Amino acid sequence: MSARGGGALGAIASARSIAIAAGVVITLGFIGAVLEAKARVGPGGADLLGWVKIALDSVVRSLKFFSLDVAPEPEKTNWFVALARVGGALVATVALLKVIAAAFGRQYALIRAKFCRGHVVALGLGARNSLFVGDLARTRKGALVALDVKPPTAKAIGAGRRGVGLDVDLDLPIRAAVANLAYADIVLIGAGSDERNLALAAAVVTAPGRGARQVVVTIDDPALAERCENEPAVGRPPSGDEVFVFNTARSAARSLFERRPIVDIALRRGQRRVRLVIVGAGDAAIECALHFLRISPCAGLGRPLVQIVAPDRAAMAARLADRAPSLLQGSEPGRDAPLSWAIELQIVDQGRSASAPDRSALDALDAAAEDPVTAVIVAGDDSVKNVIASLTLKERVRDRPGWRAPIFVQSALSSSLDRLLAPHGAPAEADGAQIEPFGRLEQICRLDAVIGRREAAAREIHAGYLEHRRQSGRPPDRSTEPWDRLDETFRRANRRAADHLTVKRCAAARLAGRPIDPAAPLRADSETVPALAAMEHDSWRIDRELDGWRRGERDDGGKTHPDLVAFEQATAASQKYCLDQVTLLARFDAGAA
Incomplete structure (x- = not known):
């Protein structure tokens, strides 16, 4: 293991600055010497x-001006020589300090890290972890210690003098003393593959510490990310640390629907239901379908229609079967699947076109639905191809009735192609055929997006549930554990309720005859609360069934629940809880605003 310092000594001056200064000194000295000789x-x-x-x-x-010679110069000299003499001494001094910093930077960086308290530790400086670190450098005080296989500098981690860079072979077991993990507040893990990141996370949560660290580990595979969250060793480690799994596709989907829940478009247009078209076979395409389904229940709108257009229909069906079996079963005619009541799902072949759906695919989509398209999401595996597909699709549906809908294109990184999207996203086309990017890494790789308002709302909802259970007098069970010991399935249910808040805002505004604004705080009164409570129950039911729960006697271990029925058929206690939760969410939303 080796380390290089990235603090004040390492930032004294760059090699380029020293070279420029030396060039100026040589030029001044040359001119002055020539003038004296003349x-x-x-x-x-x-x-x-x-x-x-x-x-x-x-x-x-x-060249002798860099020798730090203290012998006095003759009194009669010109300004060029005098300036060169002073400049040469300064350049030589800085260069000497750079040599000292290079020689002792390792020890200096280790000493600085040793005395850090309440700091942020970044294990790996990949694209996403670097964005997390940059966000924290702007929004949080305190030191940042970055470990990577390349020697990171304070400038690289964007923390100035607060940054400590350590060049560490992350394939070796992490020594807690290197980054002083025991006293860190936040640990960001993003060093490469999923297996590597999980190994680092296991090393962190088992390292000695004072507990209560917030650990964010990046996992690229959405299914693996969900399985890791369900593992008690990750979700509820004995160390007392809080582990948050960050997945790009899931976060991109959540950020999109938090900003544009899609139901707001349908409500403003007076549609009877949402018709959502998803183009592409990337992870984000599946995550968008799942997340939308969880938050889709909305007063005034019927069962949504989700049409997925993929290059290979059979392959997409197989992926959906692995990711969410009940979702795919709900799309198969003649089968009494758990989610058949909640969604109409269709999977269509893209056709011969390499980018967007061809004419035959568009004809098949329109033949299967009379409803106008509410929105289109383009989410393939490649951001550049997604942008091209969105532009091609807009051109192909220009003359098709019912296709004047916004197109949301997944584009992870800003690029020169954004100039192609600009003419298609004018504010005047609101809810029209504009093209809007989503899933930008600089927007979703923020700690507040992972551990922020959504997490605070989920904990507030769980606190309200605990109070509801206490008043009901029912005996405690696995769902009544405190948050830090709560099973991930129940944590996910509370986060789903927080995600559904945006839809509740839109529905409440429509019911009350107010303008629909997904960002306006939820206003719930005696006339709107019952409808919002029914929406909450349906959203909860969808989330439970996606997570593998079925109707039956209450058994948290076996994932059965008697209230997995329509809201009107649920028990009085369950209905009351939904009513209370809507009121609780309205209070939370008003306070947060």
Whole structure:
């Protein structure tokens, strides 16, 4: 293991700055030496060889200015020589300090890290972890300690003098003392593959510490991310740390529907239901379908229609079967699947086109639905191809009735292609055929997006549930554990309720005859609360059934619940809880606003 310092010594001056300063010193010294030589030669001047000798002597004298020679110069000298002498001394001093910093930077960085308290530790500086670190450098005080296989600098981690960079072989077991993990508040893990990140997370949560650290680990596979959350060793480690699994596709889907829940478009247009078209076979396409389904219940709108257009229909069906079996079963005619009441799902072949659906695929989509398209999501595996597909699709549906809908294109990184999207996203086209990017890493790789308002709302909802159970007098069970010991399935249910808040805002506004604004705080009164409570129950039921729960006697271990029925058929206690939760959410939303 090796380390290099990234603090104040390492940031004294860059090599480029020293080289520029040295060039200025040499130039000044040369000019000054030539002027002095010319004065000595006198009016007669010198021949060609004489001037060559003067030039060479002037270069040699200029180089001597870097020698830190303290011998006094003759009193009669020009300003060029005086400035060169001072500048040369400064450049030599800085260069010497750079050499010292390079020699002792390892020890200096380790000493700085040793005395850090309440700091942030970044294990790996990949694209996403670097964005997390940059966000924290702007929004949080305190030191940041970055470990990577390359020698990170304070400038690289965007923390100035607060940054400590350590060059560490992350394949080796992490020594807690290196980054002083025991006293860290936040640990960000993003060093490469999912297996590597999980190994680092296991090393962190088992390292000695004072507990209560917030650990964010990046996992690229959405299914693996969900399985890891369900593992008690990750979700509820014995160390007392809080582990949050960050997945790009899931976060992209959540950020999209938090900003544009899609139901707001349908409500403003007076549609009878949402018709959502998803183009592409990337992870984000599946996560968008799942997340939308969880938050889709909305007063005034019927069962949504989700049409997925994929290059290979059979392959997409197989992926959906692995990711959410009950979702796919709900789309198969003649089968009494758990989610058949909640969604109408269709999977259509993209056709021969390599980018967007061809004419035959568009005809198949329109033949299967009379409803106009509410929105289109383009989410393939490649951001560049997604942008091209969205532009191609807009051109192909230009003359099709019912296709004047916004197109949301997954684009992880800003690029020159954004200029192609700009003419298609004018505010005047609100809810029209504009093209809007979503899932930008700089927007979703923020700690507040992972551990922020959504998490606070979920905990507030769980606190309200605990109070409801206490008043009901029912015996405690696995769902009544405190948050830090709560099973992930119940944590996910509370987060789902927080995600559904945006839809409740839109529905409450429509029911009350107010303008629909997904960002306006929830206003619930005696006339709107019953409808909002029914929406909450349906959203909860969808989330439970997606998570594998079935109707039956209450058995948290076996994932059965008697209230997995329509709201009107649920028990009085369950209905009361939904009513109370809507009121609780309205209070939370008003306070947060």
